[in-house]
Amino acid sequence: MTGRTIFDKVWDSHVVHEEPGRPTLIWIDRHLVHEVTSPQAFDGLRLASRRVRRPDLTFATVDHSIPTTDRSLPIQDPIAAKQVEVLGNNCREFEITYHDLKHPQQGIVHVIGPELGLTLPGLTIVCGDSHTSTHGAFGALAFGIGTSEVEHVLATQCLWMEKPRNLEIRVDGKRPRGVTAKDIILSIIGKIGTSGGTGSVIEYRGEVVSTLSMPERMTICNMSIEGGARAGLISPDETTFRFIEGRQYAPKGEAFEKAKEYWREIATDDDAKFDRGVQFNANKMAPQVTWGTTPAMVTDITGNVPAPNDFDDPNTRKAVARALEYMALEPGTSIQSIKLDRIFIGSCTNSRLEDLIAASKIVKGKKVASGVKAMVVPGSQIVKYQAEKQGLDRIFKDAGFEWREAGCSMCLGMNPDILAPGERCASTSNRNFEGRQGREGRSHLVSPIMAAAAALTGHFVDIRDWDIPE
Amino acid sequence: MITMEPFKRVNGIVAPLDRVNVDTDQIIPKQFLKLVQRTGFGQYLFFDWRFYPDGKPRPNFVLNEPRYEGAKILITRANFGCGSSREHAAWSLLDYGFRAILAPSFADIFYNNCFKNGILLVTLDEATIEKYFDQAAKRAGFSLEIDLTLQTIRDPDGSVVRFNIDPFRKKALLEGLDDIELTLKHEEKIRKYEEKLQPIRLIQK
Numbered sequence: 001m002t003g004r005t006i007f008d009k010v011w012d013s014h015v016v017h018e019e020p021g022r023p024t025l026i027w028i029d030r031h032l033v034h035e036v037t038s039p040q041a042f043d044g045l046r047l048a049s050r051r052v053r054r055p056d057l058t059f060a061t062v063d064h065s066i067p068t069t070d071r072s073l074p075i076q077d078p079i080a081a082k083q084v085e086v087l088g089n090n091c092r093e094f095e096i097t098y099h100d101l102k103h104p105q106q107g108i109v110h111v112i113g114p115e116l117g118l119t120l121p122g123l124t125i126v127c128g129d130s131h132t133s134t135h136g137a138f139g140a141l142a143f144g145i146g147t148s149e150v151e152h153v154l155a156t157q158c159l160w161m162e163k164p165r166n167l168e169i170r171v172d173g174k175r176p177r178g179v180t181a182k183d184i185i186l187s188i189i190g191k192i193g194t195s196g197g198t199g200s201v202i203e204y205r206g207e208v209v210s211t212l213s214m215p216e217r218m219t220i221c222n223m224s225i226e227g228g229a230r231a232g233l234i235s236p237d238e239t240t241f242r243f244i245e246g247r248q249y250a251p252k253g254e255a256f257e258k259a260k261e262y263w264r265e266i267a268t269d270d271d272a273k274f275d276r277g278v279q280f281n282a283n284k285m286a287p288q289v290t291w292g293t294t295p296a297m298v299t300d301i302t303g304n305v306p307a308p309n310d311f312d313d314p315n316t317r318k319a320v321a322r323a324l325e326y327m328a329l330e331p332g333t334s335i336q337s338i339k340l341d342r343i344f345i346g347s348c349t350n351s352r353l354e355d356l357i358a359a360s361k362i363v364k365g366k367k368v369a370s371g372v373k374a375m376v377v378p379g380s381q382i383v384k385y386q387a388e389k390q391g392l393d394r395i396f397k398d399a400g401f402e403w404r405e406a407g408c409s410m411c412l413g414m415n416p417d418i419l420a421p422g423e424r425c426a427s428t429s430n431r432n433f434e435g436r437q438g439r440e441g442r443s444h445l446v447s448p449i450m451a452a453a454a455a456l457t458g459h460f461v462d463i464r465d466w467d468i469p470e
Numbered sequence: 471m472i473t474m475e476p477f478k479r480v481n482g483i484v485a486p487l488d489r490v491n492v493d494t495d496q497i498i499p500k501q502f503l504k505l506v507q508r509t510g511f512g513q514y515l516f517f518d519w520r521f522y523p524d525g526k527p528r529p530n531f532v533l534n535e536p537r538y539e540g541a542k543i544l545i546t547r548a549n550f551g552c553g554s555s556r557e558h559a560a561w562s563l564l565d566y567g568f569r570a571i572l573a574p575s576f577a578d579i580f581y582n583n584c585f586k587n588g589i590l591l592v593t594l595d596e597a598t599i600e601k602y603f604d605q606a607a608k609r610a611g612f613s614l615e616i617d618l619t620l621q622t623i624r625d626p627d628g629s630v631v632r633f634n635i636d637p638f639r640k641k642a643l644l645e646g647l648d649d650i651e652l653t654l655k656h657e658e659k660i661r662k663y664e665e666k667l668q669p670i671r672l673i674q675k
Contacts, residue, residue, distance in 0.1 A: 016663045017656045022638045025656060027663055029671050037556065039506035050650070056673060065504050079504040086506050123671060130555040130579060146557035146583035147508075148649070156653045158660055162636075164578075194491050195549040198578060228552060230578050249673045259670040294491055294552075315490045315547055322489070412554075414500045421523070433495040433553060435518050 003269025005166045006235045007201045010141045010266060014124050016158055023160040029123035031153050032109045033060040033096065035087040036414070037128030041151035042090040052094040053157045059118055060091050061099040063108045065414040068377050068404035071102055080415065094154075107380020107406040110134040110348035114218065115382055117247025121236035121263040126153055131348045131430065133224040136233030137217035138240055139266060141201070143231040164230045167200035168274035171208040173283040178464035180358075181216035182350060182428070182447035184208070184280075185223045186288035190298040192278060197229025200276070203268060204234050208282045214243040215354040222349045223430050226295040235267035287463055289335050290432045290445040292323035297432075299335060301450070301462045307331030326434055327442050328422075336460050338444070342425040343374035343401075343455040344437070345448055347411035350428035351379030355448040356387050360395045361469045362452035368400035369458030375402040375417070377409040401455070413437050426454040474588040476646035480569045481615040482542025485532055486606040492546060493553035494580060498562045511558055512565030533566075537610045544571045545602050551580025560587045570616050572623075574599055585639050588646065590618060592633045618643060 004012075017025040031054075038060075045052070052058060065080040067073075075081040084101065091098035099106045105116060110131055113119040121139035126132060128150040135142035145159070153159055169192075171184060189196075202224050204217075212220070217234050224232025234240075241260055244250045251259045286300035297320070299306070308321040308331070324331065329338070345351070345359050356376065368374045376396050378384035384406055387393060393403045410417040411429035419425055419441025428451050432443040446454065449468065453461045502514040519531050527534045533541070544563070550573045551559060560583040563571070570590040584591050605625065606612045615624040618640060623631045641647070653660075 017659045025653065025659075027660075027667075030673075036503050040508045040557075043506075043508070048650070059673075077504070083504050083506055118673060120671075128555060128557075130553065144555035144579055146555055146560070146579060146586065148557060148586035149582065152649055152653065155650045156660065157664070158653055158656075160649065160653070194552055195575060195577070198549070198575065225553075228549065228577060249675070251670045251674055255670055255674070262668075262670065294493075318488075319490050412495075412500050414503060431493075431495070431553060433493045435499055436495050439499070439518055439523065 002273055003271035005203060005272045005274065006139055006233060006266055006268045007141060007166055007203060010122055010124065011163060013122070023162045025158050026124060026161055028126050028153050028157055028159055029057060030118055030125040031058045032113055032125065032127035032132070033058060033150070034064055034109050034127070034129065035062050035083045036064045037147050038090065038150055039083065039086045040147050041154055042094065044151040045094070045154060050155045052096065052154045055095045057157065058096045058154065060087060060096050061106055061109055061112060062087055062101055064408045064412065066101055066407045067415050068407045068409045068417060071405055077416070104381050104385070107382065108348045108351065108408055110222065111352060111379030111383065114138065114214070115247070115380055117244060117250030120244065120250060120259070121240060122266045126159065130225040131222050133229070133232045134218050134222040134348055136221040136224065136231050137214060138244070139233055139236035139263065141231055141233065144225065165200045165275040167197055167202045167229065168277040169202050169204050169280070170206035170277065171204065171280045171282050172206040173208060173281040175208050175282040176285065176464070178287055178449070178468060179282065179285045180447040180449060181212060181219040183285055183288045184282065185220045186290070186295065186298045186445065187285050188280060189223065189227045189295050190288070191280070192227050194226060194294050194296045195228040197224060197227040200229050202227070202229045202232040203274070204232060205268070209234060210237065213354060214239060215352040218352070219349055223295065226430055236263045237267070287447060287450050289450070289460055291327065291329060291335065292320065293326055293432055293434050295430065295432060295445060297323055298445070301335055301460060303335055305329045305331055305333040305335070336462065339424070339459045340372060340426050340454055341423040342419060343372060343451050344377070344410045344425055344427040344429065345375070345451050346377030346379065346409050347429035348379065348408070349430045350448050351377060351383065353383050353386050355428065356383065356392050357390070359448040359452035360392045362449050362466070363399045363401070363456065364395050366399055366456050368455045372455055372458050374400065374455040375404060375410070377404045378406050380406045410437050426451045426460065474586065474646045474648070477569065477588050477590050477618055477643040479615065479617045479619070480542050480590070481613060482569070483538060483540055483611060483613045484543045484545055484602060484606045485538040485541035486603050487532055487544055487546040488603065490547040491549045491552055494551055494556050494559040495553055497551065497559040498556065503556055503558055508561055509565060511562035512567065515562040515566045540567065542567055542569050543614055543616065544568050545599060545606065546571065546573045547599070548574045550576050552577040555579045557583045560584045560589060564589055572599065572602065585643065586649065588643060590616065590643060592616070592623070592635070594631070594633060598631055
C-alpha cells in the first residue's frame with residue numbers, strides 16, 4: 001500500500017458516511033464560534049426547534065467587532081454591542097462555553113484555540129472564518145465555513161464536503177536572517193497566486209518548515225486561504241508536542257503520552273503521493289512587502305512597484321493598473337521610498353507573543369517617526385498579560401506605540417480601528433484588499449519586524465541592513 | 471433551518487463585472503457584517519464600488535448603468551468570491567436579485583455559500599465568458615436563459631452552451647433541499663461514529 005498524506009489520514013478517520021457521486025459526511029471535532037458569522041445560524045436552529053448537538057465540542061469568543069480600548073467601558077457602537085449581546089445570549093441558551101469580552105482568556109479565535117489546547121493534531125476544526133486554516137499548524141484539518149455550514153455543524157456536528165486534493169509545498173534550504181515566516185508565506189502566495197491552492201489542502205514540508213516554531217507555523221498556515229487553499233497544514237512533530245503539553249484543554253499525563261503515539265502515526269508517510277507540488281528555496285527569499293490589493297501582489301524589499309505591462313495576461317494587467325491607482329503608487333517606485341502614515345502590529349497572522357517580542361527588539365529604546373501613528377494589538381488577553389509581564393508594553397509605549405486590548409482590530413476594521421481615506425499602513429495582517437482596513441485606506445502586508453522598523457523610519461526599510469538583536 | 475428557494479431556470483439581463491479576483495470584502499464591506507439578520511443585504515452589495523462616500527451612486531459602476539437594471543445574471547472573471555468566508559456576500563447578491571453567476575473560476579468557500587442560498591454558480595471556459603462579455607457590451611438588454619435541468623445556457627440568438635455541475639449540487643438546487651434535514655437521515659451513522667470517538671479527541675476539562 002502506498003503511503004498516505006496527513007490530510008488523507010485525517011480525512012479517512014473522520015468519514016461518517018460516504019456514497020459514490022456525493023460529497024462525504026465528515027465529523028467535526030471542534031467548532032469555534034464568534035459574533036459575526038453565527039447569529040443567523042443560531043436563529044436557524046431556533047426556527048426549526050433544533051439544539052446544538054455537541055455543545056461540549058463548541059467554543060465561542062468575541063473578537064471581530066469589539067473595541068480594543070478600555071474594557072471597563074461599554075461598546076460605543078450600538079450595532080456591534082447588539083451583535084456581542086446576541087452571541088452571549090445564544091451561548092447561554094445553547095449552553096456553549098463562551099469567553100466574553102471581560103474574560104481573561106478572550107482573544108482572536110485563532111490565537112486562543114491553540115493557546116488553550118483546543119487545537120490538537122488529527123482533529124477536524126471549523127469556524128465561520130476563513131483564517132481557520134491557522135490551526136493546521138498542528139496537523140489538524142482546519143478550514144473556514146459559511147454561516148449555513150455553521151448552522152449545519154451546530155445541529156449535526158458534521159459537514160458535507162467533497163474531498164480536496166493534496167498539494168505539497170516544500171520550503172528547503174536555509175532561511176536567511178531577517179526573513180520571517182510571514183515572508184515565506186508571502187513569497188509562496190506571490191508565486192502560486194491567490195487561486196493557486198483552490199480545491200486543495202496544502203501541506204507545508206521541507207527543511208525550513210520543520211525548523212519553524214509553532215507561532216511561525218501558524219503564520220504560514222493562516223495565510224493558506226490567501227493562496228485560495230481550502231486548508232493548510234503541517235505534520236506534527238516534537239515541536240508540536242512540546243507546545244501542546246500542559247495546555248488547559250489538551251490531554252494530560254498518560255492520555256498525553258497515548259495521544260502523542262497517535263499524533264506520530266498521522267504524520268505524512270515518506271512515500272506519500274501528492275496530486276501536485278511546488279518547491280521553494282528559502283536561501284533566495286527576502287523580506288516581502290505587498291504593493292497592490294491582493295496578497296499575491298508582493299515583492300522583495302529591494303524591489304520596485306511593477307508596471308501593468310510587466311504582466312502578460314490582459315486581465316492581470318487591468319487588475320494591476322487598478323491596484324496601482326487605488327494604492328496611489330507609480331510604477332518603478334522603490335518599495336523603500338514608500339512613506340507610511342500608520343503601523344498595525346496584530347491580527348491572527350502575527351499577534352502572538354513571539355511576534356511581539358521580535359518587534360519589541362527592533363523598537364526598544366527608539367521612537368516612532370514623527371507623523372506616524374503606530375499600534376500593537378495583542379492576539380489574546382493571555383498574550384497581552386505575558387507581554388506585559390516581560391515589559392513589552394513599556395517598550396512599545398515608550399517608543400510611541402499604542403498598546404491595546406485583544407481583538408481582530410484593524411485587520412478588518414469592523415471596530416473603530418480603521419484607516420482614514422488615503423492613509424497608508426504597514427500591517428502585519430493578512431489582507432490588503434481595497435478598503436479592507438478602512439474605506440480608501442492603503443495597506444501593505446509585512447512581517448512584525450518589518451512593520452516595527454517602518455514605524456521608526458516612516459518608510460519601508462530592509463531589515464537585513466539593521467542589527468537585529470537575537 | 472436553511473430556507474432556500476428552489477432553482478430551476480432563470481432568464482434575465484446579464485451584468486458584466488470585468489474584474490479578476492473580486493474578493494468578498496468588495497462584494498460586501500465589513501461595516502455591514504455587524505447586522506444579525508439574513509435579509510436586506512442587497513442595498514449594500516458592492517457598496518464602496520457602487521457609491522461615493524457621500525452615498526451618491528458612482529455613474530460608471532456597472533450596476534448603476536440603467537441598461538443593467540434588474541439584472542439576474544452576473545458574469546465576471548476568475549477567482550470570484552475569494553477571501554473572507556462571510557456568507558453575507560451570497561446573501562447580498564441574492565437579495566439584490568442575482569440568481570446565477572458565470573465565471574472561469576470561483577473561490578471554494580464562496581462557492582459553497584452560494585449553493586446553500588440557491589444561487590447557481592457556473593464555471594465556464596475563458597472563451598465563452600469573453601463571448602458573453604462582448605455581447606453584454608454590444609447589446610443593450612442582453613439576456614441569457616439558464617436551464618439547470620438541461621444544464622444549458624441559451625443566448626438571444628439561440629446559441630446554446632452546455633455546462634457541467636456536480637449532480638448532488640444540482641439536485642439540491644432543483645429541490646431547494648434543507649441540508650440539515652438530509653444529514654439527519656444519517657442519524658444512526660452519526661451516532662455510531664460518535665460512540666466510537668477516542669477520548670483524546672474530546673476537550674479535556
